[in-house]
Amino acid sequence: MSIDPDAPQAPPGPLPVITPPRVLAAVCLLVPIVAELWVSSYARLTPRFDGIPFFYWYQLLWVPLSAVFTVSAYLLITREERQRKALRGGGPR
Template identity: 45%
Template sequence: METPTSTPPRRAWLPLILLLPYLALLWLPFYNGAPPSLLGFPFFYWYQFLWVPITSLLMYVVYRSAK
């Protein structure tokens, strides 16, 4: 019996999810500014910090789906 060597088509889009944080943080003019602030932190900082748990969650979803 032959084993498949490529990812099944229904899961081929999963690695593309990992591009979301990259693209969201790559577009600097979108979040390069002070307002709105959150707990005294400018938007520039808290937007980047927000993507840390989001990226971890996305990596977890892709990891669990790839099994």
């Protein structure tokens, strides 16, 4: 039985709960919330986009942007969970 040097090794202690991918995922989820709750930043009529006041098109712009941020957070978390499972000895799935 040979040991593969490239195989992930189990960490000596418990895995940390707060990791950089999780912090980045939290930031990705917070950005749209803060952008929409900071009303004074977009409570105006100008600049207009094709006759639509800024207030409306700014909020509509955040619909697809929020989806992008949410998918990014999901991908960060699922990739990290796969890595954690491999480190615990569950193997890749």
